[in-house]
Amino acid sequence: MSVPHLVTALTGPILDLERKILAAQPEIEHWFRNQWQELTPPFYGSVDLRNAGYKLAPVDMNLFPGGFNNLNPEFHPLAVQAAMGALEDLCPSARRLLLIPENHTRNTFYLQNVAALVRILRQSGLAVRLGSLNPDIIEPTTLDLPDGHKLTLEPLERHGDRLTLPGFDPCVVLLNNDLSGGIPPILQNLEQQVLPPLRAGWSTRRKTNHFAAYDHVASEFARLIGIDPWVINPYFDHVDGLDFHQRDGEDRLAASVDAMLARIRRKYAEHGIDHEPFVIVKANAGTYGMGVMSVKSADEVRGLNRKQRNKMSVVKEGLEVHDVIVQEGVPTFEHIDDAVAEPVVYMLDRFVIGGFYRVHTGRGPEENLNAPGMHFAPLAFATPCTTPDCDGAPDSEPNRFYAYGVVARLALLAAAHELEPVAQEVALAV
Amino acid sequence: MSVPHLVTALTGPILDLERKILAAQPEIEHWFRNQWQELTPPFYGSVDLRNAGYKLAPVDMNLFPGGFNNLNPEFHPLAVQAAMGALEDLCPSARRLLLIPENHTRNTFYLQNVAALVRILRQSGLAVRLGSLNPDIIEPTTLDLPDGHKLTLEPLERHGDRLTLPGFDPCVVLLNNDLSGGIPPILQNLEQQVLPPLRAGWSTRRKTNHFAAYDHVASEFARLIGIDPWVINPYFDHVDGLDFHQRDGEDRLAASVDAMLARIRRKYAEHGIDHEPFVIVKANAGTYGMGVMSVKSADEVRGLNRKQRNKMSVVKEGLEVHDVIVQEGVPTFEHIDDAVAEPVVYMLDRFVIGGFYRVHTGRGPEENLNAPGMHFAPLAFATPCTTPDCDGAPDSEPNRFYAYGVVARLALLAAAHELEPVAQEVALAV
Numbered sequence: 001m002s003v004p005h006l007v008t009a010l011t012g013p014i015l016d017l018e019r020k021i022l023a024a025q026p027e028i029e030h031w032f033r034n035q036w037q038e039l040t041p042p043f044y045g046s047v048d049l050r051n052a053g054y055k056l057a058p059v060d061m062n063l064f065p066g067g068f069n070n071l072n073p074e075f076h077p078l079a080v081q082a083a084m085g086a087l088e089d090l091c092p093s094a095r096r097l098l099l100i101p102e103n104h105t106r107n108t109f110y111l112q113n114v115a116a117l118v119r120i121l122r123q124s125g126l127a128v129r130l131g132s133l134n135p136d137i138i139e140p141t142t143l144d145l146p147d148g149h150k151l152t153l154e155p156l157e158r159h160g161d162r163l164t165l166p167g168f169d170p171c172v173v174l175l176n177n178d179l180s181g182g183i184p185p186i187l188q189n190l191e192q193q194v195l196p197p198l199r200a201g202w203s204t205r206r207k208t209n210h211f212a213a214y215d216h217v218a219s220e221f222a223r224l225i226g227i228d229p230w231v232i233n234p235y236f237d238h239v240d241g242l243d244f245h246q247r248d249g250e251d252r253l254a255a256s257v258d259a260m261l262a263r264i265r266r267k268y269a270e271h272g273i274d275h276e277p278f279v280i281v282k283a284n285a286g287t288y289g290m291g292v293m294s295v296k297s298a299d300e301v302r303g304l305n306r307k308q309r310n311k312m313s314v315v316k317e318g319l320e321v322h323d324v325i326v327q328e329g330v331p332t333f334e335h336i337d338d339a340v341a342e343p344v345v346y347m348l349d350r351f352v353i354g355g356f357y358r359v360h361t362g363r364g365p366e367e368n369l370n371a372p373g374m375h376f377a378p379l380a381f382a383t384p385c386t387t388p389d390c391d392g393a394p395d396s397e398p399n400r401f402y403a404y405g406v407v408a409r410l411a412l413l414a415a416a417h418e419l420e421p422v423a424q425e426v427a428l429a430v
Numbered sequence: 431m432s433v434p435h436l437v438t439a440l441t442g443p444i445l446d447l448e449r450k451i452l453a454a455q456p457e458i459e460h461w462f463r464n465q466w467q468e469l470t471p472p473f474y475g476s477v478d479l480r481n482a483g484y485k486l487a488p489v490d491m492n493l494f495p496g497g498f499n500n501l502n503p504e505f506h507p508l509a510v511q512a513a514m515g516a517l518e519d520l521c522p523s524a525r526r527l528l529l530i531p532e533n534h535t536r537n538t539f540y541l542q543n544v545a546a547l548v549r550i551l552r553q554s555g556l557a558v559r560l561g562s563l564n565p566d567i568i569e570p571t572t573l574d575l576p577d578g579h580k581l582t583l584e585p586l587e588r589h590g591d592r593l594t595l596p597g598f599d600p601c602v603v604l605l606n607n608d609l610s611g612g613i614p615p616i617l618q619n620l621e622q623q624v625l626p627p628l629r630a631g632w633s634t635r636r637k638t639n640h641f642a643a644y645d646h647v648a649s650e651f652a653r654l655i656g657i658d659p660w661v662i663n664p665y666f667d668h669v670d671g672l673d674f675h676q677r678d679g680e681d682r683l684a685a686s687v688d689a690m691l692a693r694i695r696r697k698y699a700e701h702g703i704d705h706e707p708f709v710i711v712k713a714n715a716g717t718y719g720m721g722v723m724s725v726k727s728a729d730e731v732r733g734l735n736r737k738q739r740n741k742m743s744v745v746k747e748g749l750e751v752h753d754v755i756v757q758e759g760v761p762t763f764e765h766i767d768d769a770v771a772e773p774v775v776y777m778l779d780r781f782v783i784g785g786f787y788r789v790h791t792g793r794g795p796e797e798n799l800n801a802p803g804m805h806f807a808p809l810a811f812a813t814p815c816t817t818p819d820c821d822g823a824p825d826s827e828p829n830r831f832y833a834y835g836v837v838a839r840l841a842l843l844a845a846a847h848e849l850e851p852v853a854q855e856v857a858l859a860v
Contacts, residue, residue: 077505
């Protein structure tokens with residue numbers, strides 16, 4: 001597989017951040033080692049990063065990653081090795097794994113992701129079968145993939161507190177389904193271990209909890225390497241009690257956007273950044289790039305027309321949005337030819353196993369690239385994120401990817417904090 | 431780096447073993463996971479394998495591997511990831527590592543190995559410096575490598591119970607020196623963690639202890655996948671109290687060789703193998719292919735001339751050999767063009783991170799390929815050992831390498847048993 005070299009348009013300050021990350025590499029890895037002594041990493045995750053030149057920050061963290069097929073196949077052994085380690089830590093006695101994918105059976109991109117994931121899990125030494133929550137799957141159903149491989153989905157069965165398939169009693173259940181539609185009864189109170197835990201699903205998870213945990217992680221890390229935490233951390237705010245159809249809460253949302261723009265403007269002035277601030281408003285629970293707006297003024301959230309209100313009010317599975325995260329917009333300065341590019345870093349256990357660029361020809365540097373129906377070209381990273389070259393320039397490709405891997409792992413740490421049983425109870429009690 | 435495809439001359443039975451290994455892959459990995467719950471893997475190791483077609487077995491296990499530079503650089507990230515995991519398990523709080531290499535400062539092959547190892551350790555997140563036991567290194571000495579890189583060796587210092595370099599107080603000491611010459615006082619009773627433990631050095635380690643532990647591991651594994659353990663395990667015997675110069679013990683050695691040849695002959699008859707048995711006699715402690723003989727009859731060890739006696743009687747550092755392992759010879763059926771090839775598999779922590787073929791044009795399939803001054807061409811494995819292709823033929827390249835990785839990990843398990851503090855005390859008490 002030939003991977004094109006990527007064009008980046010980065011100057012000045014980001015080199016300073018990358019230089020600091022490289023110079024502190026032994027301290028950084030030592031710090032991560034100590035963090036993982038206290039915390040359990042999620043089984044897997046992917047992080048959307050934005051590299052603005054003056055800022056390199058995560059803007060989203062997915063705990064049910066769906067693009068394993070987009071990774072560079074040359075780094076596939078890294079994923080297998082990481083999965084072997086994760087199994088040893090999380091469920092050493094497991095022999096059989098039941099993978100529960102999303103319900104869409106016609107999205108061949110997604111199905112190729114499932115096939116790539118199955119391959120990793122099998123090579124790490126598990127018997128793997130696929131159980132579907134899709135009510136249309138009433139018998140074993142074999143789907144053809146574009147590369148000639150096949151996937152067989154089987155209807156889930158429940159016997160007492162165990163989830164099974166005919167002739168297959170799994171030791172562990174791995175979700176690649178984000179539970180946007182809620183936690184179905186068949187998954188509740190299982191005696192089998194479920195990875196990631198059910199509370200990681202979007203029926204309970206909230207982006208604002210994640211970024212609250214990230215605030216803490218980013219501050220500690222910033223202190224470690226001597227940087228302003230803002231350089232790796234987008235501001236955010238939480239607005240709930242919204243009803244886009246009824247226009248309830250519109251003023252509070254506008255006020256939040258206004259305040260956020262003012263905060264960004266102050267930081268831009270402080271760092272000498274000549275850029276017009278913008279803000280991303282997104283559903284606090286959800287994925288697939290639905291329920292997302294990019295705005296440059298509070299007026300833009302006040303005067304929404306019906307179409308815009310409809311777009312904001314529902315996410316996947318038709319769920320209504322009453323709760324949003326108002327997040328500092330981080331423009332992406334990376335582009336490939338004329339297309340805007342956003343790196344997505346994949347992790348399994350506590351290891352970076354690769355990543356790809358989400359490239360979108362039809363969108364600008366301030367827009368959300370993870371849009372429904374988007375025609376993105378995934379471009380696998382040419383080098384892994386684990387091999388900084390201390391003799392190379394700070395912005396040489398392996399070093400840029402090392403910095404991406406570090407920031408992605410900060411988001412992974414935040415997810416680990418977020419998923420801690422106690423933290424979750426506190427968060428849910430709020 | 432382009433890696434040639436390797437010629438193997440394998441037919442019949444080995445396909446049966448490989449097929450069994452592939453079919454049992456989930457059980458095998460599950461079994462390994464459980465083994466590693468009980469045992470601590472050595473920090474690193476390399477295993478010499480012999481593939482005879484009818485038999486695939488380890489013939490030596492090195493706990494101070496010296497060929498990291500021969501591995502395929504494409505798999506370098508696997509080594510970094512494995513080292514990160516090992517550090518987390520063995521010494522999570524470590525920041526600074528002192529690496530103690532062998533004393534030879536003019537062997538550029540060896541120095542390139544040290545450089546490759548330093549690179550892995552640094553990328554895994556440690557500050558690394560090199561401390562030398564060589565009495566000629568009395569000040570920091572920078573050596574040039576053929577690829578333009580440099581290595582700086584520094585004289586070791588000891589302050590109380592800590593080993594140091596000027597301005598460098600390491601948290602952990604990693605030996606890449608096999609201590610053939612004994613354990614120097616400067617390394618004794620350190621308060622720092624030493625990896626691998628001092629008892630792994632050839633001043634105390636014995637091959638017969640390793641293969642006794644391997645007997646146990648191989649039997650359990652053979653039961654797991656339903657094979658005759660002999661297919662993965664060479665017979666061995668222990669003869670001590672020898673003096674090659676005085677010809678003391680010659681009769682006992684000849685009797686051992688005779689008995690070994692008879693045992694092999696019986697197995698060959700049982701498995702229908704048409705091959706003339708041979709036996710390897712090697713120093714029970716030591717490396718570098720010194721003190722090794724390949725014999726087909728007991729007479730060959732009885733009538734040694736002065737040159738042969740000299741060759742057998744000393745190993746590295748001029749140590750006298752009084753103690754040998756008499757090991758079933760396993761011919762290698764692998765060759766590259768007209769040269770004989772022997773696979774060497776490298777492991778870090780409990781993971782296979784690559785391997786290479788030791789290729790020797792001047793030697794036959796029954797000879798020791800790890801000979802002093804040998805002109806071997808290292809050929810890196812083209813694929814890692816962790817990605818079996820269940821749809822591929824059992825003897826396809828990734829699957830052959832998977833089988834190699836499995837057998838190498840059996841030897842690693844044996845080394846873990848061998849290095850357990852209690853086992854060691856028992857062994858030393860014998």
